[in-house]
Amino acid sequence: MxxxxxxxxxxxxxxxxxxxxxxPEAGAAPPGARSPARGRLGLPPIRRAPGAPSRGPGATPRxxxxxxxxxxxxxxxxxxxxxxxxxxxxxxxxxxxxxxxxxxxxxxxxxxxxxxxxxxxxxxxxxxxxxxxxxxxxxxxxxxxxxxxxxxxxxxxxxxxxxxxxxxxxxxxxxxxxxxxxxxxxxxxxxxxxxxxxxxxxxxxxxxxxxxxxxxxxxxxxxxxxxxxxxxxAHKRAPYAKASQxxxxxxxxxxxxxxxxxxxxxxAFAARSPEAHAATGRAVRAALRLAGPAFAPAVARIRAALAEHGVRARVRIRPSHLYAVHESLGGDLAGLRPCEAARLLLLVDGEERDCYIALGAVHAALHPVAGQVRDHIAMPKDNMYRSLHTRVISPDGDPFDVIVRSEAMHPVAEYGIVAHIRQARDDAATADAVAGRRDLAWLSRLLAWQSNAPSADFLDGLRTDLAAGHLAAFTPDGRAVPLPEGATALDFAYALDAGTGDRCIGAVVNGRLAPMSVQVRSGNVVEVLTDPAGSPSPDWLDFAVTVPARMHIRRSLALRRAEEAADAGRRTLVRALAQRQLDLLAAEARGDSLAVARDLGYGEIDQMYGALEAGALGLDDLVARFTRL
CATH class of the missing domain: 1.10.3210.10 (Hypothetical protein af1432)
Structure with missing residues (x-):
């Protein structure tokens, strides 16, 4: 139907x-029926209002x-x-x-x-x-x-x-x-x-x-x-909506x-851009009024192909939400077509293999657009989403999107972790389902870097991490490494561990030498090349994308600057004390330098030397303190 x-x-x-x-209605079902997916999640059956007409299998979408x-x-x-x-x-x-x-x-x-x-x-x-x-x-x-x-x-x-x-x-x-x-x-x-x-x-x-x-x-x-x-x-609505998005x-x-x-x-779109939201709403409503007859020829062909391939599936016209239409088309809403305001969703009554058969049936019925098939069943998204996506050409020549998933996949596709929690509610695995972090690579990534991020950097890092898309690259031994879109070989190295990132000098991507600045794509096999004497350089911040990589680089550079400042400050103090026939090395050996540092409020002598180099300590005052020892 x-x-x-x-x-x-x-x-x-x-x-x-x-x-x-x-x-909620986690998936439509015949009147009075309880679909397998809804039953598994404990959702109530969908009931048609009294007197509402039944729509049979041959009904045209409206x-x-x-x-x-x-x-x-x-x-x-x-x-x-x-x-x-x-x-x-x-x-x-x-x-x-x-x-x-x-x-x-x-x-x-x-x-x-x-x-x-x-x-x-x-x-x-x-x-x-x-x-x-x-x-x-x-x-x-x-x-x-x-x-x-x-x-x-x-x-x-x-x-x-x-x-x-x-x-x-x-x-x-x-x-x-x-x-x-x-x-x-x-x-x-x-x-x-x-x-x-x-x-x-x-x-x-x-x-x-x-x-x-x-x-x-x-x-x-x-x-x-x-x-x-x-x-x-009024002045608080847009900022609140922006923060929400x-x-x-x-x-x-x-x-x-x-x-x-x-x-x-x-x-949030309505609060931030009320005029654009209203215009998009008008255009989408106008397009959806034509969706039934516009999709009817394509639906008829798909139904016939599904029957020929022996696949049972429900076909649904799925309107796109307004913000998605706005992001896709911007202000170019004139003559918005139904194929731009909606897509087809096939809910297959069967197993995974039946979804692939259904995809083949769709491609047999309608010409597919090259390079537009995405297999999220074999490669689920980080959020556990599983479906097959394709783009085809309608009999009228308009391209549109088709999503194929099984009835069992549908609740998770709509409710994500909530569906998993519900499925496990009476199961011993409830704790794992509720925690879920083993299946959510993005959360593991957040946990890995958040503890080292100061408050001033945490929200910016969180926004960056959450805004990025997702990809998975692989080590030569087949280990999957989740990364945001736009990540480089250097980000890949830091995703392995901080030491590998700090010593990175390049990479071999799919068997070819590449600089550490090369962008990694999903499915790439990346081997990181390292030098035991290697260390981060300031220019790495020009192409490092991920929050952990940038944090480690900044920390390493700050540590190096602190060490260099401490060395310079110590040399300055050595020369000044030598003019008074005082030996700083001997003072350090006796513990006198540490005593002076702590008397000044520094936990380590290197901090005192660094402060001297930075001008936070006066040289004459420091020399006088050593003279009095």
Missing amino acids: TTLDPVNSTGTASAGTVSTEAA APRGPIRLPLRRTRSAAADGPVRPAVAPLLAVHRSACPGGDEAELLRGYEVAERLHRGQLRKSGAPYITHPLAVAMILAGMGMDTTTLVAALLHDTVEDTPYTLGELRADFGEEVAVLVDGVTKLDGARWGERAEAETFRKIVLAAAADLRVLVIKLSDRLHNLRTLRYRP ELLVPFAERLGIHVLKREMDDL
Whole structure:
């Protein structure tokens, strides 16, 4: 069958509903049916509204009509929950539907504590503050997260914004909830000053290394803040949206939670460029109105080819989200075609091999564009995304994109780490799924360099690391080395270890000699050439790209400068003391030099000599101190 993915108010394809009112749809299914993927994730079956017409297998794709909004599947009435407060009844209902084994009593207790603590506090909109943590919990419940995560979401601002302490929270709700809340709690700006933002994000990264649910809560928190951004002062909206796109949206992409990423991107786009957002929205809506008939000939050919190859698959028209269209086309929106505003998604009812057969069927039905096939099944992305991508020519001559994945791959493609957490919820491997860092090379890379980055450099490094694309190069013995796009052979060397990077003098890439400045491409085999006497040079910073490489180079250069300054300062002091018949070498042997250094507040004599060379110490004063020994 063929369906058109619904889209939300910002133009984002809603493969899964991330709403404060409804549970997500992780993949369409026949009316009343429960797809294998949804059953595996514990998602409720999709139900057609009473009286809605059924669309059979031969139906032509159609575009959405009217305002583009997230389709909200209302939960049962709050009255059905008896004495439960109406405000929390929808949350309980969504959680009950997605997680039948959830602890509703604990969830209600978490709400009651949060409501009591936030009572009297208001949002910028004038609404009671409790509406925010409740909305965050609803977003998470819509993705099917566990009770512990929802309780932490309800309480996530209590330690930061109320007298409630982390110790009290731990005593009331246990260690697991306390760890999650502490992970998303911002550091005190009064105490940390300008370092607060950087150190807060460092804290989140470290907490996520132990439990990725910290990041999932943080992303849901930011999503709701973006949804309500219109209530902030106008001059604060664009900077907040910019920071969201630079730091939080990349985290959503790295975790594979594309249902969050798409909406956050579009909301941030609306705040940063309202006119461009509105123009893009109008153009996309106009194009989507023509999507059904425009794609119909191609869909018919694909269906026939799939049947001929014996593959069962659902074909869906997938609208692109507005920010993606804007990034792709900029302001050139005149005559936006359906093939530029949407693509086809094939959900294969079968195994991996059936996906490749389906890809062959697509290429048999429509002419493929050379060099446009990407195999993310054999080579999954860092965020565990698995699909086959291709670009083909429609019968009308328009190129468009096709994505092929199995029903089993679809939840992970939409929900990323959240799907893995859900799949492992009742499994002994839950801890591994929640931590997940063994499968997330980008997080391992962040952890490797963050501890050595001062606050002033951490956020810039984080932005750089998150903004980069991904590639994998290989050592001669077959070890995969993940790198950002644009990385050089020198970055590859530092990715192996700091010592190899410091001694790098060149590389052999795919059997050919290359300078260390050569860019590495995905799939390259790189052998690093080293010199035991080699050391970093300042010009290395001109072509080193990765944060770890640049940090190590700067550190090595700073250490060398410090050593050179200490040597120069020592020579100056030797000459000055010699004029007074004093021997600095003898003073060092007796420990007198170290005593003078520590008396001046330096831990090592080289620091004192360096300060002398830098002019921070006066030569006459230092000589006088040695004379008095």
